[in-house]
Amino acid sequence: MARGKLRIYLGAAPGVGKTYAMLSEAHRRVERGTDCVVAFVEHHARPRTEVMLHGLEQIPRKELAYRETTFTEMDVDAVLARRPQVALVDELAHTNIPGSRNDKRWQDVEELLEAGIDVISTVNIQHLESLGDVVESITGVRQKETLPDEVVRRADQVELVDMSPEALRRRMAHGNIYKPDKVDAALSNYFRPGNLTALRELALLWVADRVDEYLTEYRSEHHVSAIWGSRERIVVGLTGGPEGRTLIRRAARLAEKGAGGEVLAVYIARSDGLSSASPKELAVQRTLVEDLGGTFHHVVGDDIPAALLDFARGVNATQIVLGVSRRKSWQYVFGPGVGATVARESGPDLDVHLITHDEAGKGRGLPVARGARLGRARMIWGWLVGLGGPALLTLLLSTAALDVGLANDVLLFLTVTVAAALLGGLLPALASAAVGSLLLNWFFTPPVHTWTIADPKNIVAIAVFFGVAVSVASVVDLAARRTHQAARLRAESEILSFLAGSVLRGETSLDALLERVRETFAMESAALLERENDTAPWTCAGNVGRGPVVERPEDADVDVPVGDHMALALSGRVLPAEDRRVLAAFAAQAAVVLDRQRLQSEADQAKELAEGNRIRTALLAAVSHDLRTPLAGIKASVSSLRSDDVEWSEEDRAELLEAIEEGADRLDHLVGNLLDMSRLQTGTVAPLIREVDLDEVVPMALVGIPDHDSVVVLDVPETLPMVAVDKGLLERAVANVVENAVKYSRVGEPVAVSASALAERVEVRVVDRGPGVPDEAKDRIFEPFQRYGDAPRGAGVGLGLAVARGFAEAMGGTLTAEDTPGGGLTMVLTLPAARSHASVPAELPATARS
Amino acid sequence: MTRVLVVEDDLQLVRALVIDKQARHHGVDAAPDGATAVRLAATRQPHRFEN
Numbered sequence: 001m002a003r004g005k006l007r008i009y010l011g012a013a014p015g016v017g018k019t020y021a022m023l024s025e026a027h028r029r030v031e032r033g034t035d036c037v038v039a040f041v042e043h044h045a046r047p048r049t050e051v052m053l054h055g056l057e058q059i060p061r062k063e064l065a066y067r068e069t070t071f072t073e074m075d076v077d078a079v080l081a082r083r084p085q086v087a088l089v090d091e092l093a094h095t096n097i098p099g100s101r102n103d104k105r106w107q108d109v110e111e112l113l114e115a116g117i118d119v120i121s122t123v124n125i126q127h128l129e130s131l132g133d134v135v136e137s138i139t140g141v142r143q144k145e146t147l148p149d150e151v152v153r154r155a156d157q158v159e160l161v162d163m164s165p166e167a168l169r170r171r172m173a174h175g176n177i178y179k180p181d182k183v184d185a186a187l188s189n190y191f192r193p194g195n196l197t198a199l200r201e202l203a204l205l206w207v208a209d210r211v212d213e214y215l216t217e218y219r220s221e222h223h224v225s226a227i228w229g230s231r232e233r234i235v236v237g238l239t240g241g242p243e244g245r246t247l248i249r250r251a252a253r254l255a256e257k258g259a260g261g262e263v264l265a266v267y268i269a270r271s272d273g274l275s276s277a278s279p280k281e282l283a284v285q286r287t288l289v290e291d292l293g294g295t296f297h298h299v300v301g302d303d304i305p306a307a308l309l310d311f312a313r314g315v316n317a318t319q320i321v322l323g324v325s326r327r328k329s330w331q332y333v334f335g336p337g338v339g340a341t342v343a344r345e346s347g348p349d350l351d352v353h354l355i356t357h358d359e360a361g362k363g364r365g366l367p368v369a370r371g372a373r374l375g376r377a378r379m380i381w382g383w384l385v386g387l388g389g390p391a392l393l394t395l396l397l398s399t400a401a402l403d404v405g406l407a408n409d410v411l412l413f414l415t416v417t418v419a420a421a422l423l424g425g426l427l428p429a430l431a432s433a434a435v436g437s438l439l440l441n442w443f444f445t446p447p448v449h450t451w452t453i454a455d456p457k458n459i460v461a462i463a464v465f466f467g468v469a470v471s472v473a474s475v476v477d478l479a480a481r482r483t484h485q486a487a488r489l490r491a492e493s494e495i496l497s498f499l500a501g502s503v504l505r506g507e508t509s510l511d512a513l514l515e516r517v518r519e520t521f522a523m524e525s526a527a528l529l530e531r532e533n534d535t536a537p538w539t540c541a542g543n544v545g546r547g548p549v550v551e552r553p554e555d556a557d558v559d560v561p562v563g564d565h566m567a568l569a570l571s572g573r574v575l576p577a578e579d580r581r582v583l584a585a586f587a588a589q590a591a592v593v594l595d596r597q598r599l600q601s602e603a604d605q606a607k608e609l610a611e612g613n614r615i616r617t618a619l620l621a622a623v624s625h626d627l628r629t630p631l632a633g634i635k636a637s638v639s640s641l642r643s644d645d646v647e648w649s650e651e652d653r654a655e656l657l658e659a660i661e662e663g664a665d666r667l668d669h670l671v672g673n674l675l676d677m678s679r680l681q682t683g684t685v686a687p688l689i690r691e692v693d694l695d696e697v698v699p700m701a702l703v704g705i706p707d708h709d710s711v712v713v714l715d716v717p718e719t720l721p722m723v724a725v726d727k728g729l730l731e732r733a734v735a736n737v738v739e740n741a742v743k744y745s746r747v748g749e750p751v752a753v754s755a756s757a758l759a760e761r762v763e764v765r766v767v768d769r770g771p772g773v774p775d776e777a778k779d780r781i782f783e784p785f786q787r788y789g790d791a792p793r794g795a796g797v798g799l800g801l802a803v804a805r806g807f808a809e810a811m812g813g814t815l816t817a818e819d820t821p822g823g824g825l826t827m828v829l830t831l832p833a834a835r836s837h838a839s840v841p842a843e844l845p846a847t848a849r850s
Numbered sequence: 851m852t853r854v855l856v857v858e859d860d861l862q863l864v865r866a867l868v869i870d871k872q873a874r875h876h877g878v879d880a881a882p883d884g885a886t887a888v889r890l891a892a893t894r895q896p897h898r899f900e901n
Contacts, residue, residue: 633863640870652869659866666862 004113006155008092009122012203013196015177016163018122019043019090023052025120026088030056039087039112039119040074040105046176056088064097071097076108079117086118093127093147106151123152125203138198139190140759160207165196175822183821184756185763188828232261235317236289237308237342240267240278243323243357244285250355251321252292263294264315268307269491279497286501298498298520300491305341310522312350319351382424386432389416394439406458409444410465413437417469421476429473437466495520495582499589510542510593517570517586518545521579524572528590529553531565538567541594547571560587566594615784619674627670630663637663669704673799676732677784680806687726687811691834694720694755694762697727701734702753711742715754716764722834723762729807730831733815736800737766737827744770744825761813762831769824778817804829852897853877857887 009018019041026036038058043049059079061072073096079087089112094105102108109119126135129146136142152158163171171177172191189195236251238244248265255261267282286296301307312320322339343352393412397404404412413436421429441451445458453459502516510528518526525545529538529552543549553559556569560583568587575583637656641648648656679685695716702708723730734753741751745768752767773781784802801815808815813831820826854876858864864880871878879894881887 629860629863633860633866636863636866636870640866640873646870646873648873652873655869656866659862662862 001114001116004116004118005157006109006113007118007120007157008152008155008159009120009161010125010152010158010203010207011122011161012125012163012200013168013190014124015046015168015171016161018124018161020049020052021159021161022088022090022120022122023049023056026056026086027052029086035085037079037082037084037087039079039089041088041090044177045179048176059087062100064099066097066099073097073100074105074108076101076111079112080115083115084117086120087112089119089121092121092123092151093145095145104147106147123147125199125206128152128206131202131206134202135199138202139195141186141190158207160203162200162204165193165200168196169193173819173821178821180767180769180821180824180826181752181754183826184754184765185758185761186756188763188818189758232257232319233315233317234261234263234319234321235308235312235315236263236265236294236321237304237323237338238265238267238282238285239323240282240285241323242281244281245288246357247321247323247355248285248288248292248294250353252294254319254321254353255294261318263289263292264297264317265289265294266297266299266308266311268299268301268304268311269494279494282494282498283501286498298495298516299522300495300520301522304338305345307522308338308342309345309350312346317350319353320346321353321355324354324356379424379428382420382428383431385416385423386420386428387435389420390432390436390439394443398443406440406444406461409440410461413440414465414468418472421469421473425480426473426477429469429476433466433469433473436469437462440465492582496585499582499585510590510597511544513586513590513593514542514544517568517583517590521570521575521583522572523558523570523575525549525570527556527569528587528594529567529569530594534564541566542590545571558583560584562587562591566591618784623674627667630666630670634660634663634667673736673803676803676806677799680803680810685729685807685810687729687807689724689726689811691722692725692727692730693722694764697725697730698734698753698755698764701731702738704735705739705742708738711745711750712738713750713752715752717755720755720757720762723831724834725811725813725831726807729811733804733807733829734764734766736804737815737829740800741766741768741770741825741827744768746770757833760833762833764829764831766827766829767820767824768826769820769822772819772823772825773817781817782815851875851877853879853894854897855887855890855894856880857884859883 009021011018023038023041026038029036036056038053038056040061041053041058043053059075059082062075062078064071064073074089089105089109092106092109096103096105096108100108102111109121112119125131126139126143127145127147128149130149132143132146168177169191178187232255234251234255236244236247238247244265248263251263251265255263265285267285289296297311299307299311301310308320308322320342322342324339339352339354343354346352390413393416397409397412417429417432417436420432440462441453442449445453445455445462447454453462499516502513514526514528517523523545525543525547527543527549528541529550530541531538538552540549550556550569550571553561553567553569556571557573558570558575560568560570560580562568562584566587568583568590570583637659640646641653641656676685695718698716699714702712702714705712738751738753745751749769753764754767755762755764757763782801782805784799805815808829808831811831813829815827815829818826818828854871856864856867856871856878858867858880859882864882868878868880879890881890
């Protein structure tokens, strides 16, 4: 007999629609003529699911008695006898009632499959055995009913029924998944968005067969406490060219993989060299980096690979992203590119990514020599060419017996001089000119091998040669110096525009500005010092970096004064004088930022005072109306009773006396609330924490509520653990919350007060079916003197909920508002369970198993 | 008989006032808000208003 096929609908949470999907498929199959029966389907009183059962043949369930209750289970024998083509069996992970043939329903399904019957079933991701640990840490609940993974893996088809967490929560809020009275602490916790998202991800990954990967990542995340190791830190080296944008985006994508990472883009400006960056392009790249969530850094350094690696090591980077060099291949004669050098020197802890981009290999103009103030290598070459060149040339021309004529000889020597000028500058060229003219005279001017020159034209030739050589040398030298100046000014203006930009962007923190200065100039520490007058000692207004704070500006390596009473002090190395212009700008800016910070804190203080004023005004308004009303009532009643001109009947007298007492009670209650509020605000509430049984305290709290027997329904099980609270505060908090609920609930729909436990917390839920409160207002209702919407007539200064929350928090608990499924507001008061008793084993209630 | 219209939203105060007025053999109407007060004033035409 061929084994039947197993088809499973897998879901992330109850209510996503697995049973519904299963039943839809059954209907489609029946329409196509397949013999399909319902062996066991549980609709949980969800109307849309229940409706789907109509029209399908249902095999009656078997009844079993267990512990004085009757349960129903699938009747396996009946299904086998009926021998349909397809059987629908809900909740594959279900544990059968003791007394059934098999312990678990999946074993029943095995029997059906062996008999050749196809089975369609449903499973939740939390039921898979191998995922137990992960699910427990997500939901906080250990799943007891589990299913061996192979049962699901062996299925011929696993279909994922997916629903977004938001949609699921909406279904929950409308009451489409569970009735409100079934919602308790465990379920509410299960349906938190964070939970649902994590479970959904787990389900998706499992179906994609990638759970191993997830588990490894998850475990390593879970056990690694330091952030450094697991998170990537990616440094992007920018040259200021347009390819920077590609690099930044690439780095951002790299950062998204795995556990997420940070992107730090660094632009290294030469302090004294040519740079090919346009400030506009840099600004664009900076915005791009910040939009993607990274940070932009601007560093000054001469040796680009070294500066980049220093920066990367300083921020503990794990990866460096660079662009492939823009040099053409022949330009490599001048040395390896930045990329190759960085890769070589990076060491084992830094990965270097060289990203190709459109600009690669297109060349970038003149190869930039290290330092346009001609470096040593060039000088040496210059001298070599300047002195050796003419010598070589002489050798060449005389031995090879090439008689090209004096004119051409002169020109050749001139070429050598120009080369020497280009390479080495003024002095080698002058030397070359001198040596060249001497050699020309001796070897090539007739009469040869003498210092005399026969032909006057030749004198002119050599003289002119010397003149031209000297001119060329000067021009080259001047050009080099001008270029150096221009580069310097450009670097400065970049930094200044960048500084101005940061001001406009509102980087108002003094420490951030000081850090920028420190970073830009690669100093060890930066501090802003100020003093009140010329004779007072210096104090430090802000300080960043390593090393001790300098006492006086004079002690620092670099001191930039701002006015008479402030100075920017930098320590680490001595900076060249040329940098002072930029530093002065930074220092001025730092002074401005400091001022602004101080003004801001003053403004904040003023705001607090204004807020305090508002509360006092509200209090006055509240007192004047809501306290006077009961007083008016008392006064009216007393006056009436005392008046001589009326005979009071016993009834009237009793009523008036009752009115006086009620008025007095209201006054007492209101004043009590006011006092509590002021105690809470000044922080003088000192709770006396004891272990208390909820089922004793809660009924006491309800005593003060009129008609509490009919308007409030209590459901506090005795089996709840004790809570560690202050009895008086708890009573008050519960009373206030219930009063509020009663005020807003409709006649005929009593307020339900229930309690449940989850792990180390006990929740008291006060459920009303009134109009409810929209999400935006849910926090506002807890503010003092707040009456949401149109308050019904009667008592209330708007303090009840504020006091309740204040008390709850003073005891180490919380008070939050949630929506009641189907409409209304549920107040959830969470309290800490008493430690001495074992906490309730956190297990998902039966209702959440599907 | 004097008719009195009591305009007051607080239930306890209303009760006290109504009892008082009734004991003095006045006819009493009670209105919890302005709109009702205007309506009752037009139809019942009290002699005095108290609020």
